[in-house]
Amino acid sequence: xxxxxxxxxxxxxxxxRWDPRCKLVGMMVLIFAFSYVRDLRLLPVILVVSGAxxxxxxxxxxxxxxxxxxxxxxxxxxxxxLPFASGQTVLFQIGPLAVKEEGCLDxxxxxxxxxxxxxxxxxxxxxxxxxxxxxxxxxLGLPYILADMTLFAYRYLFxxxxxxxxxxxxxxxxxFRNKKLSGFSTLASLAGTILVRSFEQSDRVFKAxxxxxxxxxxxxxxxxxxxxxxxxxxLLLLSAAAVVVTTELLLY
Amino acid sequence: MHIPDxxxxxxxxxxxxxxxxxxxxxSLRKINQSENPREGIxxxxxxxxxxxxxxxxxxxxxxxxxxLLLNGLLGAVLGFYAFPAILIGLFFQAVMFxxxxxxTLGINxxxxxxxxxxxxxxxxxxxxxGPDNRTATGIFGFLAGASGIALAAVxxxxxLVTTIPANIDVEAERTAIGILTIxxxxxxxxxxxxxxxxxxxxxxxxxxxxxGK
Numbered sequence: 001x002x003x004x005x006x007x008x009x010x011x012x013x014x015x016x017r018w019d020p021r022c023k024l025v026g027m028m029v030l031i032f033a034f035s036y037v038r039d040l041r042l043l044p045v046i047l048v049v050s051g052a053x054x055x056x057x058x059x060x061x062x063x064x065x066x067x068x069x070x071x072x073x074x075x076x077x078x079x080x081x082l083p084f085a086s087g088q089t090v091l092f093q094i095g096p097l098a099v100k101e102e103g104c105l106d107x108x109x110x111x112x113x114x115x116x117x118x119x120x121x122x123x124x125x126x127x128x129x130x131x132x133x134x135x136x137x138x139x140l141g142l143p144y145i146l147a148d149m150t151l152f153a154y155r156y157l158f159x160x161x162x163x164x165x166x167x168x169x170x171x172x173x174x175x176f177r178n179k180k181l182s183g184f185s186t187l188a189s190l191a192g193t194i195l196v197r198s199f200e201q202s203d204r205v206f207k208a209x210x211x212x213x214x215x216x217x218x219x220x221x222x223x224x225x226x227x228x229x230x231x232x233x234x235l236l237l238l239s240a241a242a243v244v245v246t247t248e249l250l251l252y
Numbered sequence: 253m254h255i256p257d258x259x260x261x262x263x264x265x266x267x268x269x270x271x272x273x274x275x276x277x278x279s280l281r282k283i284n285q286s287e288n289p290r291e292g293i294x295x296x297x298x299x300x301x302x303x304x305x306x307x308x309x310x311x312x313x314x315x316x317x318x319x320l321l322l323n324g325l326l327g328a329v330l331g332f333y334a335f336p337a338i339l340i341g342l343f344f345q346a347v348m349f350x351x352x353x354x355x356t357l358g359i360n361x362x363x364x365x366x367x368x369x370x371x372x373x374x375x376x377x378x379x380x381x382g383p384d385n386r387t388a389t390g391i392f393g394f395l396a397g398a399s400g401i402a403l404a405a406v407x408x409x410x411x412l413v414t415t416i417p418a419n420i421d422v423e424a425e426r427t428a429i430g431i432l433t434i435x436x437x438x439x440x441x442x443x444x445x446x447x448x449x450x451x452x453x454x455x456x457x458x459x460x461x462x463x464g465k
Contacts (some may be wrong), residue, residue: 005347005348028354031257031354031355032262032265032266032355035257035258035260035262035265035355036262067350068350070349070350070351071256071350071351074256085428110258110259111258112258113257113258114256114257114258114259115258116258117257117258117353117354117355118257118350118353121257121346121347121350121353121354122350124354125347130347143276143280145280145283145284145289145293145336146276146280146336146339146340148290148293148297149293149296149297149300149336149337149340150297150340150343151297152293152294152297152298152301153297153298153300153301153304153337153340153341153344154301154344156297156298156301157301157304157305157344160298160301160302160305161305161308163305164305164306164308164309178310178312178317179312180312183312184311184445184446184449185449187309187311187446188446188449188450188453189449189453190309191306191309191322191325191446191450192449192450192453192454192457193457194302194305194306195299195302195303195306195329195450195454195458195461196454196457196458196461197302198298198299198301198302199295199298199299199458199460199461200458201298202294202295202297202298202299203295205294205298206291206293206294206295209294214290215290
């Protein structure tokens with residue numbers, strides 16, 4: 001099991017080189033500004049901005065498309081419900097079902113915001129290694145317990161995932177077929193075994209970490225140094241977010 | 253169960269971050285009161301990863317299969333570490349798998365995390381019946397698992413139906429909440445039975461996992 005998120009994190013583009021703390025703050029503010037948009041006239045603007053930033057990030061289109069597969073199912077569910085359930089103005093009939101104008105506009109609003117925010121999120125975490133992102137959050141004041149837990153969980157997530165795969169293969173080789181509810185208690189034992197193995201491993205990990213000095217004050221160092229260009233880029237993004245919010249307030 | 257980006261109003265998302273921040277602060281305060289707060293971090297982290305992996309297990313419900321949320325089980329096993337564990341798990345899901353969202357991370361963590369803490373409190377009632385009482389462990393394990401998902405489901409549906417489309421009328425809202433909640437009853441039972449089976453397995457194999465949280 002491999003993490004695909006860091007696949008393009010080492011490209012050489014201005015977005016990749018941007019100070020991670022500035023990038024986190026700037027992109028998150030822009031994401032929240034986009035989520036504030038309700039006026040339909042602003043939808044093309046946020047779509048173009050997120051699209052342009054994606055192109056600028058140098059990330060391939062296939063990377064974006066591959067990450068949109070799962071969320072697209074959610075959008076499909078919304079598309080099936082909203083046009084029929086929301087509003088009173090009937091646009092046209094499909095058999096006994098009436099497609100309503102307000103529902104279609106709600107769907108458009110949700111779809112564009114969803115896609116734009118998702119794209120910005122992919123740019124944010126796709127243009128720096130995940131570990132750098134967590135260190136940047138720590139640099140911005142994330143409590144050490146949360147930062148340590150995130151780093152440890154990340155370190156062991158795919159190892160435990162591989163353990164699960166190995167156990168499932170062993171179960172299949174012994175004749176277990178995961179097709180009926182009768183195998184429920186076996187699956188509960190499988191989940192329990194994963195927890196027990198992780199629990200036992202954590203004791204060993206903790207002892208090994210203590211030997212290596214874990215818990216000493218210098219275990220986290222602020223390794224980031226923001227340049228003038230990083231701060232300018234941050235201010236640019238904050239200004240863009242402010243423009244989006246102000247325009248929304250004036251229009252809606 | 254995870255609300256994605258673009259659905260909820262920004263005020264609700266920011267409110268979600270505020271409540272998640274408060275709940276995280278409370279959990280961290282409780283954790284910091286322990287003798288050596290760092291000692292529990294590797295254990296909670298590995299269990300966070302293990303819970304995330306365990307939730308990938310397909311449970312066959314013919315003709316399809318489902319994934320369990322396991323927030324009740326997480327609350328039962330991790331206690332006050334459950335909230336940070338859920339916050340981190342949801343962050344991983346949003347960033348790595350685009351499941352949930354960055355703007356809705358706070359509200360998702362609040363809904364799933366608070367129901368996990370409540371499930372933890374439900375599971376603690378078993379101690380009144382004696383530390384080795386398997387029947388009480390099974391029953392309160394079931395209640396913790398079922399209540400964890402029940403509370404989360406009701407909160408998510410109530411939030412979705414009351415905040416998304418302003419054009420849906422009140423009657424339709426009530427019907428939608430009713431239908432969606434009823435549709436989740438089999439899942440609640442499934443999650444409850446699964447949690448009961450896992451805690452009975454743990455009490456047999458590794459009882460320390462359920463102690464002292």
